[in-house]
Amino acid sequence: xxxxxxxxxxxxxxxxxxAAAVGGSLAGGGAAMAATPDPLIVEKQPWAQGTGDGVDATxxxxxxxxxxxxVRRNVEWLTADTISSINFTPIHxxxxxxxxxxxxxxxxxxxxxxxxxDDFRLMINGLVDTPLVFTYEDLERFPRENRTxxxxxxxxxxxxxxxxxxxxxxxTHGMIHNMEYTxxxxxxxxxxxxxxxxxxxxxxxxADASSNGRSxxxxxxxxxxxxxxxxxxEALRKEHGYPARLIVPGWEGNLWxxxxxxxxVTDQPIESxxxxxxxxxxxxxxxxxxxxxxxxxxxxVTSPSPQAPIKHGxxxxxxxxxxxxxxxxITRVDVSKDGxxxxxxxxxxxxxxxxxxxxxxxxxxxxxxxxLLQSRAMDESGYVQPTKAMxxxxxxxxxxxxxxCIQTWWVKSDGEAENVEVS
Amino acid sequence: xxxxxNLLLTATLAxxxxxxxxxxxxxxxxxxxxxxxxxxxxxIAPDGTGLPAGSGSVLDGEETFAEFCASCHGDxxxxxxxxxxxxxxxxxxxxxxxxxxxxxxxxxxxTTFDYVRRxxxxxxxxxxxxxxxxEITAYxxxxxxxxxxxxxxxxxxxxxVKMPNAGGFIVDDRDTAEAHFWAEPCMENCKDSVExxxxxxxxxxxxxxxxxxxSAEAAPQPADATAPAPEPVVEEVALxxxxxxxxxxxxxxxxxxxxxxxxxxxxxxxxxxxxxGAPIGAVEGFKYSKAMKALGEEGAVxxxxxxxxxxxKPKKFLKKTKMSFAGxxxxxxxxxxxxxxxxxxx
Numbered sequence: 080x081x082x083x084x085x086x087x088x089x090x091x092x093x094x095x096x097x098a099a100a101v102g103g104s105l106a107g108g109g110a111a112m113a114a115t116p117d118p119l120i121v122e123k124q125p126w127a128q129g130t131g132d133g134v135d136a137t138x139x140x141x142x143x144x145x146x147x148x149x150v151r152r153n154v155e156w157l158t159a160d161t162i163s164s165i166n167f168t169p170i171h172x173x174x175x176x177x178x179x180x181x182x183x184x185x186x187x188x189x190x191x192x193x194x195x196x197d198d199f200r201l202m203i204n205g206l207v208d209t210p211l212v213f214t215y216e217d218l219e220r221f222p223r224e225n226r227t228x229x230x231x232x233x234x235x236x237x238x239x240x241x242x243x244x245x246x247x248x249x250x251t252h253g254m255i256h257n258m259e260y261t262x263x264x265x266x267x268x269x270x271x272x273x274x275x276x277x278x279x280x281x282x283x284x285x286a287d288a289s290s291n292g293r294s295x296x297x298x299x300x301x302x303x304x305x306x307x308x309x310x311x312x313e314a315l316r317k318e319h320g321y322p323a324r325l326i327v328p329g330w331e332g333n334l335w336x337x338x339x340x341x342x343x344v345t346d347q348p349i350e351s352x353x354x355x356x357x358x359x360x361x362x363x364x365x366x367x368x369x370x371x372x373x374x375x376x377x378x379x380v381t382s383p384s385p386q387a388p389i390k391h392g393x394x395x396x397x398x399x400x401x402x403x404x405x406x407x408x409i410t411r412v413d414v415s416k417d418g419x420x421x422x423x424x425x426x427x428x429x430x431x432x433x434x435x436x437x438x439x440x441x442x443x444x445x446x447x448x449x450x451l452l453q454s455r456a457m458d459e460s461g462y463v464q465p466t467k468a469m470x471x472x473x474x475x476x477x478x479x480x481x482x483x484c485i486q487t488w489w490v491k492s493d494g495e496a497e498n499v500e501v502s
Numbered sequence: 503x504x505x506x507x508n509l510l511l512t513a514t515l516a517x518x519x520x521x522x523x524x525x526x527x528x529x530x531x532x533x534x535x536x537x538x539x540x541x542x543x544x545x546i547a548p549d550g551t552g553l554p555a556g557s558g559s560v561l562d563g564e565e566t567f568a569e570f571c572a573s574c575h576g577d578x579x580x581x582x583x584x585x586x587x588x589x590x591x592x593x594x595x596x597x598x599x600x601x602x603x604x605x606x607x608x609x610x611x612x613t614t615f616d617y618v619r620r621x622x623x624x625x626x627x628x629x630x631x632x633x634x635x636x637e638i639t640a641y642x643x644x645x646x647x648x649x650x651x652x653x654x655x656x657x658x659x660x661x662x663v664k665m666p667n668a669g670g671f672i673v674d675d676r677d678t679a680e681a682h683f684w685a686e687p688c689m690e691n692c693k694d695s696v697e698x699x700x701x702x703x704x705x706x707x708x709x710x711x712x713x714x715x716x717s718a719e720a721a722p723q724p725a726d727a728t729a730p731a732p733e734p735v736v737e738e739v740a741l742x743x744x745x746x747x748x749x750x751x752x753x754x755x756x757x758x759x760x761x762x763x764x765x766x767x768x769x770x771x772x773x774x775x776x777x778x779g780a781p782i783g784a785v786e787g788f789k790y791s792k793a794m795k796a797l798g799e800e801g802a803v804x805x806x807x808x809x810x811x812x813x814x815k816p817k818k819f820l821k822k823t824k825m826s827f828a829g830x831x832x833x834x835x836x837x838x839x840x841x842x843x844x845x846x847x848x
Contacts, residue, residue: 154709159574159584160758160769163624189621202534202542210534217530246702250709271527282545288627290620292545341542349545350610352617356602359671365596367607371674375683385702413687418696422689451696461684473680477600489698498702502695 141181149173151182152249157238162190163289165232167253170379170401171386175428176257176436177227180316183256186232188289188353191318192338199322201268201306205282205343208273215322218308221263221271226305226328227435229257229403231374233331233358233480239467240476243487243500248384251486251498255403257436260326262307265300268342274301278344282351283325286340293334294348295327299372303328306339329405329434330372331480333358363475374405376464377483378412378439378456389494393447398425402437404458409437411457418451418487418501419466425454433459450490451501467500544620548610550661556632557656560649563641566634568828570623574758574770577826579603579645583770589645592666605646609668611660615639625757741845749842752835755827762846771825778844780804793822810836 142149151166158164168184185191196215204210232254238244245251269281274297281300284292295304305326308315315321320337327334333353348354354369361367380400383389389396402409409431413422428438439454456464467484489499546552558566568577574585581587591601600606604614619635621627630638640655643663649655655663702708753762759771766773772785783790783798790798797820802808812819813836815829830836 148711152709152711156584156707189624189627202538204534204539204543210539211531212534212538213531220530221528242700242705243702244705244707246708267528271531273527284545288621288624292620343543343545345547347547347549347551349616350548350613351545352613352621355610355613355671356604356608361595361600361602363596365600365670367595367671368674368676369671371676373674373676375676413689420692420696422687422692451698455687457687463683463685463687465680465683469683476598477595489701499698500700502693502697502699 146172149182151184152253154238154245154250163188165234165254167249168256169249169386170253170255170381171248171384173381174399174438176401176438177311178256178258178436180258180310180313180319183258183319184232184254185318186254186332187287187318188291189287192287193317194286194322194338196322199286199340201323201339202341203268203272203344204341205345206275206278207269207344208275211272213268215308218263218306218323221267223261224264224305225259225261226326227257227259227432228326228328229255229374229434229436230332230335231255231377231403231405233333233371233374236377236482236484236486237479239484239486239498240471240478240482243498246498247386248379248381248486248488249386252379252381252401254332255401255436257403258310259312260305260307261309261312262305262323262326265304265306265325265342266302268306269301269344272344274344277346280345280348282341282343282345282349283334283336283339284341284343285320285336286338291333291336291353292349292351293336293353294345294351295334295372297344299327299330300342327372329374329407331358331374334372358480360474360478360480362478368478371481374403375481375483376402376404376406376409376456376458376462378402378409378454378464379486380414380452380454380488383452383490383494383496384488385496385498388496389445389490392494393445396443396445398441398443398452400425400439400454402431402439402454402456403435404456404460404462405434406462407459408433409456410459412437412439413455413457414439414441415453415455416450419453419485422455431459447492449492450488451499452488452490452496453485455485544616546612546616546619548612550612550657553612553615553657553660554632555657556636557654557658558633558636558638558640559654560637560640560644560651563637563639563644565828566630566637567641569831570630570634570755571638573825573827574624579642582826585770588642592646595667595670603646604642605648605666607667607670609665609671611639611643611663611665614642615660623755623758626754741841745838745841746845748834749838749840749845752830752839753842755830756839759825759827762843774843775846777804777846778806778809778840782808791820791822791824793820794824806840809840813839 149169149172151168153161153164153166165186166184168178169182199215201213201218202210235254236251239251279297280294281297282292282294284290306323307326308323310319315324323339325336325339359367359369360371378400380398381387382399398414402412409427412425412427414425415422423441425439425441428440431437464483464485470482470484487499487501488496490496574582575588576582579589587601588604591603591606594600594606608614615635618638619630619632636655640649640653643649643655644651644653648663759769760774761767761769762774766775768785768788772788780803781798782802782804783794813830816823816825816827830839
């Protein structure tokens with residue numbers, strides 16, 4: 080045990096500081112020259128001499144301690160308590176497109192419940208030929224699908240309607256995650272029960288005290304919805320609806336009922352609490368839009384951003400972010416460094432997939448000057464992510480939900496960034 | 503042996519053939535029983551489909567609301583702290599900060615009944631009788647000046663209640679109202695000048711990261727599977743297990759505002775660990791009413807007598823307490839919940 084490697088702190092920072100100073104003076108002259116040999120290279124390090132952890136040190140691994148700041152965060156003043164509340168994905172610190180379940184944002188209405196697979200029952204009733212009850216085991220016997228989708232809470236960026244408010248991409252845009260789901264299509268399950276011709280809607284509800292019931296048009300239910308039991312290859316985490324949740328691709332997260340227990344085929348929408356008093360969007364004249372299910376195309380620069388400032392000084396850098404649309408695949412993302420005066424098209428890490436997160440990169444050079452960084456997404460329907468001014472013009476400032484405006488980060492000459500609104 | 507096995511096989515085959523296989527499907531699952539459907543199919547549609555028979559008056563509702571709802575929603579449904587306001591806000595929907603309540607915003611009364619019946623009270627859902635739900639719904643209507651104080655709501659007259667904002671909704675029209683969002687975007691010389699008009703740092707409402715940094719210093723230890731299980735905590739005072747169990751149930755009424763246990767935090771009400779026998783108004787970090795604080799400064803403690811008096815009728819014990827809970831009617835409940843609180847020491 081005694082010669083095992085523990086985290087040690089060689090004078091790496093001091094060295095880097097020296098290197099940066101040298102690099103600065105050689106800007107544009109290719110790779111910098113070190114003034115003194117790097118102790119990390121010329122001195123024998125403990126990890127190169129001792130041994131590391133054996134297998135099974137952590138039967139289920141967590142991120143290394145140096146990444147312990149990459150966690151979900153809550154904005155306490157938003158809600159009365161943490162049971163009916165929301166937290167935020169640390170999107171500023173992630174890359175790629177898949178969100179690990181352990182840091183994917185949570186939204187509960189009566190808390191995350193603890194349900195064993197054995198206690199799971201899924202009922203289909205209402206306007207069907209045969210009302211049915213499935214166990215968890217039954218679900219695993221239907222033909223399975225694997226599909227990747229983003230889930231965005233309709234309230235994502237909702238605090239920013241009236242102006243720049245929260246200082247960090249995690250807080251302004253972190254009510255989103257993107258996972259690969261394994262499950263059974265809702266169509267398969269509904270066919271099993273046999274939908275009667277009068278059936279026009281499904282009412283879906285969870286087993287928790289809130290039930291979070293929502294009405295979904297039958298057309299969508301038969302199109303691409305799924306009951307998922309795995310995410311990113313493993314069982315759903317408790318906070319994401321273990322043992323099974325509903326997947327409603329491209330539509331607002333509130334419809335993705337967790338701890339699913341019932342699907343009722345009806346001839347009318349139920350107009351539950353979650354689809355009348357909440358998740359309706361009040362316009363400037365006081366009328367409100369309802370059934371605003373689709374998530375509009377949206378994007379955000381995740382780095383640099385307030386929680387991910389530029390630390391390396393001027394020179395080559397990567398500007399990166401995420402883009403998504405509930406209407407299909409992302410086809411293009413443009414980035415502006417001057418608050419929207421001029422735009423350049425970013426590189427998509429992979430071709431956009433329908434209703435899934437798309438990662439974009441702008442490989443660029445920073446001249447050390449201030450930037451007003453923005454990104455603008457376009458999807459396959461031709462929709463272009465609007466400015467906040469355009470949104471306010473049609474919706475006013477009281478919508479709460481569906482704020483998909485172009486975000487601005489003011490990156491200062493010291494590399495720090497701030498959430499701002501621009502003219 | 504073989505005979506009975508054959509019989510079983512035949513029976514199984516018959517079952518499968520008569521089941522959902524007829525629809526040309528997988529034959530998985532089983533038919534839901536009427537009792538099972540009745541137990542779960544609780545939703546109520548705007549046209550009243552699903553409403554149970556029953557009734558409740560505003561007058562009874564006032565008491566029921568005080569007992570089950572007021573601790574979060576206020577005695578007059580005006581809301582406590584960040585908990586939802588259920589009354590008021592009429593004609594505010596076009597204002598800068600609209601107040602959306604049952605009266606000012608909710609388009610259908612069925613939604614209120616449905617939600618109260620299946621999800622309230624917070625922490626003890628589905629514990630109310632249908633008549634109690636009618637009472638509470640009637641009282642919420644009354645709090646919004648939508649019915650008179652002698653009103654009685656029932657499944658008979660349910661659809662006669664006019665909700666003020668019933669006509670206030672339109673179906674999603676983004677495809678037409680925002681059709682101009684589908685347009686080739688500008689790439690160069692898109693505007694003459696750009697000014698910063700608002701800054702998040704000026705507003706300064708972003709949470710700071712104290713907890714996370716602290717945990718970064720105290721690096722997480724890998725789980726040690728060989729470590730012995732912690733010894734069960736032995737209480738010094740012998741507590742009555744049956745009473746404890748009952749107390750835990752009663753405590754559900756308190757849970758929306760009060761927490762106990764290792765992870766307890768101050769909520770709408772203070773942490774209650776070790777509260778029995780503790781000085782009044784002394785839980786660290788909780789903002790008490792002036793009256794409660796003054797009582798504590800006089801040296802009063804939460805002994806059995808004070809606790810019983812407070813839990814019987816909080817506002818009688820201390821008129822200006824912040825706790826807007828009507829009180830526990832049954833002595834046995836008070837005894838049980840006190841026992842439960844004793845089981846949560848410091």
